[in-house]
Amino acid sequence: MIEAIGLSKFYGPFAAARDVTFSVGEGELVAFLGPNGAGKSTTMKMLTGYIAPSEGIGRIAGHNMMEDRIEGSRQLGYLPENGPLYPEMTPLAMLSFFAEARGMSTAQKKDRIEAVVEICDLSTVMYKPISKLSKGFKQRVGMSQALLHEPDVLIMDEPTAGLDPNQVRGVRKTMRRLSETKTILLSTHILQEVEAMASRVVLINEGRLVYDGSVDGLREHGGSDLDDAFHALTHDEAV
Structure with a gap:
């Protein structure tokens, strides 16, 4: 239902996203993780047809979002960060x-x-x-x-950013309810969201995909701790 095929976005010499490839099957709720500035929002905008990729293809329900955006948009609900x-x-x-x-x-x-x-x-x-x-x-x-x-497909960019705990609880409840009938890609950098809602994780860092798999599989990169796993896959030794 959601396909990123070699998606890249270049601004001069800077690569906001480089060769990002993953897919989300019907009925999945997938968490899209990464540090601030990792390229999450850029990738989502390319997937939705909001911006054109420098390279690659984004598809929603089989529709190429650069060639058939109107039909693809009929199947898509998109909530940008703002x-x-x-x-x-x-x-x-x-x-x-x-x-x-x-x-x-x-x-x-x-x-x-x-x-x-x-x-x-x-x-x-x-x-x-x-x-x-x-x-x-x-x-x-x-x-x-x-x-x-x-729509059959939802792409949500940081839907709980800046909310208080009660508001976050309400959004989580809504997302779990929606996941019963929708395919959802949920961007977040809040690891509690992953444990609360997602069955699978796609993780990018510095514009590149560094992990695609189960939540339990991600934990293995950090000795069973999600925070440690996230750090191990995304931190820069020079910092």
């Missing part, structure tokens, strides 16, 4: 706008807005300006727009 929110709108107005932009009928729009409001627990804030919401609610609004068109 989601596409309009602060002057209410959640209801924003969801209505996105539904109309996607060509939903009046009946579809009503049904899907009701569904994502329930999934993301937004009923108490639907008429408040987004600018007045807490970061946790803003994350939920961003997630709701990613789910609005009922």
Whole structure:
């Protein structure tokens, strides 16, 4: 459902990502790990068609996202690190706008807005300006727009960044629920997220893939400790 095939992105001599290759099968929830600046967001943007790769191919549900982005996007819900929110709108107005932009009928729009409001627990804030919401609610609004068109594939970039423990708990609960019916690639550098939600890990460092396997397999790189394993695979001896 998600395929990265030799994805690279160069900015002059700097490689933000280099030859990143992995795939995510139907029904998997895969954690996409790496230190800050490792190339996680760049890789996700290439996978979603948001930016063009210098080399390689990104596919969503079999669609090449540079050649067939519209069809691929019908299958994809994408939540970037800073989601596409309009602060002057209410959640209801924003969801209505996105539904109309996607060509939903009046009946579809009503049904899907009701569904994502329930999934993301937004009923108490639907008429408040987004600018007045807490970061946790803003994350939920961003997630709701990613789910609005009922995609089969979700790509989420740091969905719990900056949230308090209760908000993180709520997002984890939502992600576990979604993983029952969706294929999910979840970017994070918080190792607790991996243990709480993921069945598999893809780890990159300095733009290159350095691990692709099970959570238990990752632990073996650090003597059964995920923190130690992450450090062993990503730290720079010169630092």
